[in-house]
Amino acid sequence: MIFQEPLYDLDELARYNLHVHTVFSLCAKAPALLFAILKAAQAARLKGIALTDHFNDDISSEQYMEHIRLLKQEAERFNTSELKVYYGAELSAYEPGKSLESESLRQSLDYRLYTVNHFHLNFWGHPKENTPAAYALYMLDIMRSFILTKKAHCFAHPFIGRFIHQFEDQTLVTKALSDNQLGDIFCLAKKNGVAWEINSGAIIGDPEFARRYWNLGRECGVTFHYGTDAHHPDNVDTAKTLPLVKKILL
Numbered sequence: 001m002i003f004q005e006p007l008y009d010l011d012e013l014a015r016y017n018l019h020v021h022t023v024f025s026l027c028a029k030a031p032a033l034l035f036a037i038l039k040a041a042q043a044a045r046l047k048g049i050a051l052t053d054h055f056n057d058d059i060s061s062e063q064y065m066e067h068i069r070l071l072k073q074e075a076e077r078f079n080t081s082e083l084k085v086y087y088g089a090e091l092s093a094y095e096p097g098k099s100l101e102s103e104s105l106r107q108s109l110d111y112r113l114y115t116v117n118h119f120h121l122n123f124w125g126h127p128k129e130n131t132p133a134a135y136a137l138y139m140l141d142i143m144r145s146f147i148l149t150k151k152a153h154c155f156a157h158p159f160i161g162r163f164i165h166q167f168e169d170q171t172l173v174t175k176a177l178s179d180n181q182l183g184d185i186f187c188l189a190k191k192n193g194v195a196w197e198i199n200s201g202a203i204i205g206d207p208e209f210a211r212r213y214w215n216l217g218r219e220c221g222v223t224f225h226y227g228t229d230a231h232h233p234d235n236v237d238t239a240k241t242l243p244l245v246k247k248i249l250l
């Protein structure tokens with residue numbers, strides 16, 4: 001648990017960037033970039049960051065654990081006492097109940113950020129019907145299973161249709177989700193201590209849904225986490241997109 005209680009002050013939430021990729025996500029050298037990420041986080045006066053590289057089918061759990069070990073070793077060279085660093089992963093919940101990481105990797109991570117909607121990847125499952133409503137239900141099924149098994153700490157860019165390329169209008173999937181369906185999954189997550197990401201790109205990409213997500217989530221008393229999905233150190237500072245996110249949500 002990163003916050004003891006749910007926070008609804010976006011300025012406070014944005015003092016933590018809980019979705020940051022290192023170049024390891026592109027299978028390059030992690031340590032070199034870690035320095036730049038930590039420097040950027042410190043310059044932005046963030047209180048904490050979570051390193052969440054992709055865990056897809058191109059890597060083993062052992063390789064990922066070695067990656068984390070190297071990151072920790074590299075981080076020791078810098079004074080990060082003012083900055084809390086969570087060593088996590090963006091894990092792939094690709095079908096109801098199914099993900100790729102081993103139990104020991106899962107247990108070793110500080111932060112388990114699951115994505116349920118990387119449908120563009122070839123190992124991802126799909127609903128039987130090719131409709132926006134079927135995709136919405138399919139995502140809910142995956143989430144339910146990862147909440148009930150207590151595997152997830154948080155869901156990354158939940159519900160958005162950005163990765164479902166067959167529907168030209170990316171908001172069809174989020175429009176297919178009813179307030180009741182959203183409320184039910186929020187309540188279940190709250191009961192089981194699972195948080196929801198305020199992913200700046202997702203908020204900006206689907207503002208209408210983002211407002212429903214933020215308002216219903218607060219009504220249900222869920223915990224939100226802020227993340228920029230940074231793939232470059234320039235995007236570690238949450239202040240860059242925060243004004244636009246606030247304009248949409250507040």
Ligand SMILES: [Zn+2]
Nearest residue numbers: 090115156157
């Ligand atoms: Zn993602």
Ligand SMILES: [Zn+2]
Nearest residue numbers: 019021090229
């Ligand atoms: Zn990501």
